[in-house]
Amino acid sequence: xxDIQLEIDGKPVQAKEGMTLLxxxxxxxxxxxxxxxxxxxxxxxxxxxxxxxxEERGWTKLxxxxxFPVKENIVVRTRSEKIDRIRKTILELLMAHAxxxxxxxxxxxxxxxxxxxxxxxxxxCIHCGLCVRYCAEVKKKHAVGFVDRGIRKxxxxxxxxxxxxxxxxxxxxxxxxxxxxxxxxxxxGSLSFPPPAPKPPSEE
Amino acid sequence: MDNDRIDQIIEKxxxxxxxxxxxxxEIQSENHWLPKAALERVGEKLKVPYTRIQHIATFYKAxxxxxxxxxxxxxxxxxxxxxxxxxxxxxAVQDRTGIKPGETDLDLKFSLETVNCLGCCALGPVxxxxxxxxxxxxxxxxxxxxxxYE
Ligand code: SF4
Ligand code: FES
Ligand code: FES
Numbered sequence: 477x478x479d480i481q482l483e484i485d486g487k488p489v490q491a492k493e494g495m496t497l498l499x500x501x502x503x504x505x506x507x508x509x510x511x512x513x514x515x516x517x518x519x520x521x522x523x524x525x526x527x528x529x530x531e532e533r534g535w536t537k538l539x540x541x542x543x544f545p546v547k548e549n550i551v552v553r554t555r556s557e558k559i560d561r562i563r564k565t566i567l568e569l570l571m572a573h574a575x576x577x578x579x580x581x582x583x584x585x586x587x588x589x590x591x592x593x594x595x596x597x598x599x600x601c602i603h604c605g606l607c608v609r610y611c612a613e614v615k616k617k618h619a620v621g622f623v624d625r626g627i628r629k630x631x632x633x634x635x636x637x638x639x640x641x642x643x644x645x646x647x648x649x650x651x652x653x654x655x656x657x658x659x660x661x662x663x664x665g666s667l668s669f670p671p672p673a674p675k676p677p678s679e680e
Numbered sequence: 681m682d683n684d685r686i687d688q689i690i691e692k693x694x695x696x697x698x699x700x701x702x703x704x705x706e707i708q709s710e711n712h713w714l715p716k717a718a719l720e721r722v723g724e725k726l727k728v729p730y731t732r733i734q735h736i737a738t739f740y741k742a743x744x745x746x747x748x749x750x751x752x753x754x755x756x757x758x759x760x761x762x763x764x765x766x767x768x769x770x771x772a773v774q775d776r777t778g779i780k781p782g783e784t785d786l787d788l789k790f791s792l793e794t795v796n797c798l799g800c801c802a803l804g805p806v807x808x809x810x811x812x813x814x815x816x817x818x819x820x821x822x823x824x825x826x827x828x829y830e
Contacts, residue, residue, distance in 0.1 A: 612729065621731025621732065621735050634730050634734070
């Protein structure tokens, strides 16, 4: 594993081969906003919020830092007018689905995103895949997965597995940037494995 | 579809998890849809989590998770057919069968889908039934064609 030299936001940074730009930046104390990244999970590159500019031999291109591997002598910019504009639009699009997500509201402040820019389409889930991937990669339970695609893509619990595994785990709940995951779990539970009805108060 | 047949198909692909889509396609083409029990069997045998199977089975239009009719109708909505009145053909077929695109009637006689260009635009508007193309359709002709299917 040889060392790789690169520059991020004007700072010389050392990285190991095979690292992603995001990891190199984080290692140097440079923050890049992320939504679908989680250090315990394989890179996913789903939300595109971590996009940065890379300059290599005079060419500038946009790359997704959580999946882009470090390279010798590249110059990386994590903020620029263009990047901020892209992040703003991504946030605005996501907020059409999840306008009240605390994570998105904070990011929107930073990037001046207007949560009312696009017509609301309350689907709540922003398809970050954190729940699906955490359950598969870390817990290896596969209790929740994606179904369908494009604008109809949704997460869906497998009732048989969820009934057995989820009550004692729920580790994915705090990962969800919206509250959709909890809502979907409660819905699945009440449809397919309802909790026992509370005992009527005994008459004494 | 019984388990033996499913196992045979899996066997043919040497039980490789990477053959998942091939296996599902074969079950789909023989059985015309993918019952849950079949998907569970495939998952167990290929050691693929059910979430992945469900994602793939809902991702591709080639798969159906509900029973399909004996006859598959495809109405072309491609540009050439569209300008020649495909919309009216679709209306007539919907009236005749009582189902919308993506649906199957209760007697499992017809399933209806729309497609975007069947590759024979000169024949437009085109209606395909069980793979046979019926060209230069008019609404009343399309109803006549459907009458010939049992
Ligand atoms: S439910 Fe939440 S964690 Fe799961 S994919 Fe949707 S937004 Fe992400
Ligand atoms: S954090 Fe990189 S694409 Fe989501
Ligand atoms: S548009 Fe209908 S066959 Fe091409």
